[in-house]
Amino acid sequence: MHFVVCIKQVPDTTEVRIDPKTNTLMREGVASIINPFDVYAIEEGIRLRERVGGKVTVITMGPPQAEAALREAISMGADEAILVSDRAFAGSDTWATSYTLSMAIRKIGDASVIICGKQASDGDTAQVGPGIATHLDLPQITYVRRIDEIDDKRIVAERLLEDGHEVIESSVPCLLTVVKEINEPRLPSLRGKMAAKKAQITSWKAADLGADPARLGLNGSPTKVVKIFTPPPRGGGQMLAGEPEQVTARLVEVLKETVVGAAS
Amino acid sequence: MTQEPIKVIDDKCVGCRLCVKACPFGAITVGESRVAVIDLTKCTLCGACVEACKFDAIEMAPKAAAALPDAFSDYKDVWVFAEQSEGRIQSVTYELLGEGRKLADSLKMKLCAVLLGSNTKPLSDELIRRGADKVYVADRPELEYFQDEPYAAVLTDMVRRHKPNIVLCGATTIGRSLISRVAVATNAGLTADCTGLAIDPETGNLLQTRPAFGGNIMATIITPNNRPQMATVRHKVMKESESDAARTGEVLAQTVAEALLKTRTRRLKMVPEQGATVSIAEANIIVSGGRGMQKPENFAVLAELAGVLGGAVGASRAAVDSDWIPYSHQVGQTGKTVCPKIYIACGISGQIQHLAGMSSSDVIVAINRDADAPIFKVATYGIVGDALKIVPMLTSAFRKALGK
Numbered sequence: 001m002h003f004v005v006c007i008k009q010v011p012d013t014t015e016v017r018i019d020p021k022t023n024t025l026m027r028e029g030v031a032s033i034i035n036p037f038d039v040y041a042i043e044e045g046i047r048l049r050e051r052v053g054g055k056v057t058v059i060t061m062g063p064p065q066a067e068a069a070l071r072e073a074i075s076m077g078a079d080e081a082i083l084v085s086d087r088a089f090a091g092s093d094t095w096a097t098s099y100t101l102s103m104a105i106r107k108i109g110d111a112s113v114i115i116c117g118k119q120a121s122d123g124d125t126a127q128v129g130p131g132i133a134t135h136l137d138l139p140q141i142t143y144v145r146r147i148d149e150i151d152d153k154r155i156v157a158e159r160l161l162e163d164g165h166e167v168i169e170s171s172v173p174c175l176l177t178v179v180k181e182i183n184e185p186r187l188p189s190l191r192g193k194m195a196a197k198k199a200q201i202t203s204w205k206a207a208d209l210g211a212d213p214a215r216l217g218l219n220g221s222p223t224k225v226v227k228i229f230t231p232p233p234r235g236g237g238q239m240l241a242g243e244p245e246q247v248t249a250r251l252v253e254v255l256k257e258t259v260v261g262a263a264s
Numbered sequence: 265m266t267q268e269p270i271k272v273i274d275d276k277c278v279g280c281r282l283c284v285k286a287c288p289f290g291a292i293t294v295g296e297s298r299v300a301v302i303d304l305t306k307c308t309l310c311g312a313c314v315e316a317c318k319f320d321a322i323e324m325a326p327k328a329a330a331a332l333p334d335a336f337s338d339y340k341d342v343w344v345f346a347e348q349s350e351g352r353i354q355s356v357t358y359e360l361l362g363e364g365r366k367l368a369d370s371l372k373m374k375l376c377a378v379l380l381g382s383n384t385k386p387l388s389d390e391l392i393r394r395g396a397d398k399v400y401v402a403d404r405p406e407l408e409y410f411q412d413e414p415y416a417a418v419l420t421d422m423v424r425r426h427k428p429n430i431v432l433c434g435a436t437t438i439g440r441s442l443i444s445r446v447a448v449a450t451n452a453g454l455t456a457d458c459t460g461l462a463i464d465p466e467t468g469n470l471l472q473t474r475p476a477f478g479g480n481i482m483a484t485i486i487t488p489n490n491r492p493q494m495a496t497v498r499h500k501v502m503k504e505s506e507s508d509a510a511r512t513g514e515v516l517a518q519t520v521a522e523a524l525l526k527t528r529t530r531r532l533k534m535v536p537e538q539g540a541t542v543s544i545a546e547a548n549i550i551v552s553g554g555r556g557m558q559k560p561e562n563f564a565v566l567a568e569l570a571g572v573l574g575g576a577v578g579a580s581r582a583a584v585d586s587d588w589i590p591y592s593h594q595v596g597q598t599g600k601t602v603c604p605k606i607y608i609a610c611g612i613s614g615q616i617q618h619l620a621g622m623s624s625s626d627v628i629v630a631i632n633r634d635a636d637a638p639i640f641k642v643a644t645y646g647i648v649g650d651a652l653k654i655v656p657m658l659t660s661a662f663r664k665a666l667g668k
Binding site for chain 1: 269288290303304305306307308309310311312315412413416436437438440441444445447448449451452453454455456457471475476477478479480481482483484485486487488489490527528529530531532533534535536537543545546548549573574575591592597598599601604605606616617620623626627628629640641642643644645646647648649653654657658661662665666
């Protein structure tokens with residue numbers, strides 16, 4: 001079976017700090033990492049290959065430097081990597097991104113299961129996975145926390161819901177988005193790191209995908225960002241000092257009304 | 265040579281680096297030439313630098329000519345997807361109706377609910393009481409519960425036939441899975457997880473404001489040249505509409521073509537989470553614990569307070585990774601984003617990823633032994649002390665005050 005994992009390179013938010021004076025993001029020297037949710041997707045792709053055989057291809061759309069994310073996926077155990085990169089993709093929203101990735105997956109041709117992280121940590125939309133499934137007319141199981149059964153005809157997986165989970169059977173090919181609970185990603189082995197260094201990364205441009213230029217990048221994106229601003233800081237905080245008895249009594253006093261209101 | 269979508273006018277640029285600071289995507293550098301250079305592979309054309317530049321040295325190509333308003337005149341009304349589970353409307357739907365009413369009024373359009381389900385009569389009546397002028401209903405046994413493909417196909421079909429101007433949906437598991445498919449199928453603009461919605465009085469565009477980068481910046485997004493405009497909306501941010509038995513409205517039963525009900529997935533089983541009385545996404549009050557709780561048994565202390573307050577128990581990633589509590593309770597960037605009325609953080613230091621998931625709560629109470637913990641920066645009320653000692657006292661004080 002052919003497992004295709006879609007990944008995204010994002011800024012490492014653990015390194016993002018807020019400038020206390022200007023209250024803006026300090027991004028200087030912030031490293032780029034694989035979107036944390038996508039690491040679970042890569043791991044699950046590799047586990048499925050180990051379970052039923054086949055190969056794992058990782059694919060990313062991004063700037064040329066996103067190649068580093070692909071090499072990292074290979075060091076974990078992915079077999080092949082494709083970088084989809086072109087200035088024509090600049091300014092893509094989730095519509096154009098899912099279209100572009102779907103065209104690349106069409107070009108791959110024989111994908112059995114497409115795996116994405118549930119969302120990216122910079123945009124937090126969770127829209128690209130289902131978007132790809134729709135462009136490819138594939139069934140989907142989102143928020144997967146466990147894969148119970150898989151063969152080349154069908155897959156049974158558990159979807160995490162707000163208040164429980166459901167067990168869903170899908171025909172194959174299909175698209176999954178996965179949550180953190182699904183596995184514990186492995187660290188790259190020494191052999192993996194060597195392979196990653198030597199690996200040939202396939203590079204596709206817009207023209208290679210046979211995509212409709214009107215659906216790419218800014219032109220293919222229905223949404224536009226018109227304003228970016230820093231949220232107003234939460235002001236008015238106060239520290240409650242004193243003996244625990246006093247402090248808890250004060251808290252009850254200030255919160256009681258809200259608690260009663262929340263219960264109604 | 266194609267025109268660059270954004271460019272620096274070298275003669276005007278003085279190399280002041282204001283744009284470098286303003287760029288949320290780290291796409292601008294000022295090199296030795298003392299002129300700003302924009303890396304187009306990183307740039308998202310958000311325009312933050314254009315606003316920041318005091319020398320008018322950055323220009324964006326004019327946006328494609330706006331579609332004639334006439335082309336949009338077919339697109340009417342504000343739609344709210346009515347999420348239902350086991351025959352109950354989810355409360356996020358009432359929040360959307362509350363917000364949708366304001367949008368519909370400022371556009372002088374109707375507010376409509378869209379309901380997919382089976383035996384939906386009591387539900388459509390309640391949607392009218394909650395403010396819907398019209399309820400479009402697809403009532404079929406096959407639509408009893410959410411299934412990705414038939415739900416997306418039926419909603420897509422209804423959008424194509426009735427042409428709504430705006431479609432709102434809860435930013436829930438179901439909402440995000442569903443509307444992402446519908447937006448692609450109908451060429452609609454879709455903005456995720458909005459916390460603010462308004463109508464631009466000049467253009468009639470929906471102004472959709474949402475947090476990005478884990479809440480560190482806010483972005484306002486529009487869909488200028490396409491209709492419908494679709495958005496998912498964060499739970500608990502908007503105010504629920506009140507139920508008013510005197511309200512009247514129309515219920516419009518929709519015929520559903522058999523082909524739309526085709527599905528390649530099948531739900532084999534639905535398992536509600538054991539023991540959890542309130543999910544953190546729904547809860548008005550959350551009592552949350554982190555590494556400072558020290559061991560799993562101590563979460564019972566938090567559960568007791570949550571019980572008295574009628575709330576739910578949350579956790580930081582550290583507590584979940586230590587297997588003290590299941591992942592479904594995790595608040596933060598890799599867990600759930602919550603927005604309760606009161607969030608009580610016990611023994612949580614407040615890493616940026618945790619803050620991303622809870623900093624829009626109305627009231628934040630932080631209890632931590634470390635006076636320098638970042639959680640105190642977002643706290644409405646901060647207490648420096650041992651959560652293990654203070655929480656039980658808080659529980660008994662609330663028990664007394666609430667007469668429980």
